[in-house]
Amino acid sequence: MERVRGTGKSLEEARGFYAKQMAAASRSADPRLERVFAMVPREAFLPPPPWHVLINDHIVETPGSDPSYLYQNSLIVLDARKGINNGEPFLHAGWIGAVAPQPGEHVVHIGTGMGYYTAILSMLVLDGGSVTAYEIDVWLAAAAARNLEPFDNVTVVNADAVAARLPAADVIYVNAGVVAPPASWLQALKPGGRLVFPWRPARDIGIAMLVTRLAAGFSAQPLSRAWFIPCVGASEDARTIRRPGYRSAWKTRAIVLDVEREPDDSAVAVYSGLWFSSQPPA
Numbered sequence: 001m002e003r004v005r006g007t008g009k010s011l012e013e014a015r016g017f018y019a020k021q022m023a024a025a026s027r028s029a030d031p032r033l034e035r036v037f038a039m040v041p042r043e044a045f046l047p048p049p050p051w052h053v054l055i056n057d058h059i060v061e062t063p064g065s066d067p068s069y070l071y072q073n074s075l076i077v078l079d080a081r082k083g084i085n086n087g088e089p090f091l092h093a094g095w096i097g098a099v100a101p102q103p104g105e106h107v108v109h110i111g112t113g114m115g116y117y118t119a120i121l122s123m124l125v126l127d128g129g130s131v132t133a134y135e136i137d138v139w140l141a142a143a144a145a146r147n148l149e150p151f152d153n154v155t156v157v158n159a160d161a162v163a164a165r166l167p168a169a170d171v172i173y174v175n176a177g178v179v180a181p182p183a184s185w186l187q188a189l190k191p192g193g194r195l196v197f198p199w200r201p202a203r204d205i206g207i208a209m210l211v212t213r214l215a216a217g218f219s220a221q222p223l224s225r226a227w228f229i230p231c232v233g234a235s236e237d238a239r240t241i242r243r244p245g246y247r248s249a250w251k252t253r254a255i256v257l258d259v260e261r262e263p264d265d266s267a268v269a270v271y272s273g274l275w276f277s278s279q280p281p282a
Helices: 009-026 032-039 089-099 116-124 138-147 183-188
Strands: 052-055 058-061 075-079 106-110 130-134 154-157 169-174 189-202 205-214 217-225 240-242 254-257 267-271 274-277
Touching: 009 032, 009 089, 032 089, 032 116, 075 138, 089 116, 089 169, 089 189, 089 205, 089 217, 106 116, 116 130, 116 154, 116 169, 138 154, 169 183, 183 189, 183 254
Parallel strands: 106 130, 106 169, 130 154, 169 189
Antiparallel strands: 052 058, 052 075, 189 205, 205 217, 217 254, 240 267, 254 274, 267 274
């Protein structure tokens, strides 16, 4: 099928099939997911072509500037020196399905990169919802602000989200690995709010965790394996009091603030300010 500068029926088909795959990967019955993934052009949130695809620590350059190359489950390099890519689509589709952003909600996106998944999240909280997107890297924050200019409900903040006081949020979506989430992130969740983050308590452990604020506390559910670059200010071992083993980490069912309750026999991992429990919130 002929392609002309990446436009035409072949790109439409590639984007449409990609969107169907994202909807399936989300494990969600929300019909909006397929529509939104089809609507937001991935190429608008990437460096200029040719693009560099990361596969098993090897970089493969696309043969040309046809955006059809981008509509697959691939990692696209944003900054090779810092090891930053734009995220695996299947993984993010699963996370988005898990946190289930709803119209009117407020999302805090930590580690927005160049803004692709921020744009997806912003579409899912229309009408009336908004996204506050934090990016600590100056260059990436500037690129995200440019790329997201058409999205009126997004505010890009060039700041350290670990040190910042986060606004109250229905969803906190974290794209950098943390040894333990700051207590302030949990406290920023509204009742019923959801936090998804890559937990990296040890070199050989990388788990996507879904946390939900309930009346009884913070429930926690391991979703899948997840490996992200470290989150500045939240990836150091200084806060670690007791590190989990690989098997015990997967048994986590709650996160408890130590001002609420001291660690007990159910403690899987203990940090300054909070601990992970194998028991659901009481």
